[in-house]
Amino acid sequence: MISKAKTQDDSALLATAAQIRDQGKGRTISFSPKVFLPLTRLCRDYCKYCLFRQSPKQLRNFFMNPDEVLAVAREGERYGCREALLVLGEKPEESYLEAKRWLKDHGYESTIEYLHSICKMLLRETSLYPHSNAGILTRSELKALKDVNVSLGLMLESSSPRLCEPGGPHEYAPSKKPEIRLQTLKQAGELKIPMTTGLLIGIGETSKERQDALHLIQNLHQQYGHIQEVIVQNFRAKKEIPMNSASELSLDKSLEIVAQARICLLYTSPSPRD
Numbered sequence: 001m002i003s004k005a006k007t008q009d010d011s012a013l014l015a016t017a018a019q020i021r022d023q024g025k026g027r028t029i030s031f032s033p034k035v036f037l038p039l040t041r042l043c044r045d046y047c048k049y050c051l052f053r054q055s056p057k058q059l060r061n062f063f064m065n066p067d068e069v070l071a072v073a074r075e076g077e078r079y080g081c082r083e084a085l086l087v088l089g090e091k092p093e094e095s096y097l098e099a100k101r102w103l104k105d106h107g108y109e110s111t112i113e114y115l116h117s118i119c120k121m122l123l124r125e126t127s128l129y130p131h132s133n134a135g136i137l138t139r140s141e142l143k144a145l146k147d148v149n150v151s152l153g154l155m156l157e158s159s160s161p162r163l164c165e166p167g168g169p170h171e172y173a174p175s176k177k178p179e180i181r182l183q184t185l186k187q188a189g190e191l192k193i194p195m196t197t198g199l200l201i202g203i204g205e206t207s208k209e210r211q212d213a214l215h216l217i218q219n220l221h222q223q224y225g226h227i228q229e230v231i232v233q234n235f236r237a238k239k240e241i242p243m244n245s246a247s248e249l250s251l252d253k254s255l256e257i258v259a260q261a262r263i264c265l266l267y268t269s270p271s272p273r274d
Helices: 004-023 066-078 097-105 111-125 139-146 178-190 207-224 251-265
Strands: 034-040 083-088 129-133 151-153 195-201 227-234
Touching: 004 251, 034 066, 034 111, 066 111, 083 111, 097 111, 111 129, 111 139, 139 151, 139 178, 178 195, 178 207, 195 207, 195 251, 207 227, 207 251, 227 251
Parallel strands: 034 083, 083 129, 129 151, 151 195, 195 227
Antiparallel strands: none
């Protein structure tokens, strides 16, 4: 049974978050009209909740080719899109010979090099602004993509190394170690790259781990001022994934987490920098 005190606490939390919203953007909902470009669904990681990742046996084409990208982008332009959202798996050439061979056959050493070429093409051939979700990146890769993207995206997802342990959702996903993702976000801040990040909730993390993740994002933005958007994405169980029988967070719990994020992050401002 839910206690009366707990109900009152939750109501106060939601009311505070609503007040912050109303003092900021109010009830106006904004969005960026974008065209979705899944450059490749191959991925070196195997997250147990993911439907996006596909193996080579499941795909007819390992990468979208430039003509396919342009066709989709120009169709998006006709519908008023302003952004090209490029989504791809993490460096598949490190796990799949098929990906490495495709890249080599087309004149590229890596997926990131191919992504850079595609972004450059979009800037040259269309009116769309590229935004790439390319996973973990080195400093040199970040610098290269900064030149051809208005911003980049990397979900922190969780602050919990525990989720990478045997049996966890990130057991077979080496790039989902929190310290590695935080390093990419930190280097992006040092390079003054606007970043979208966020949490994936309901994959086995605790309430404290969610709060820790929010504070890590808060600290990054206070230091560098480069976090432009924080997504709170909820897990849904689907029959095609290993976590098909995992329980989902309730709507009330999801609202509580969104409220916590609004309170934590909307009071965040960058520290003065030289």
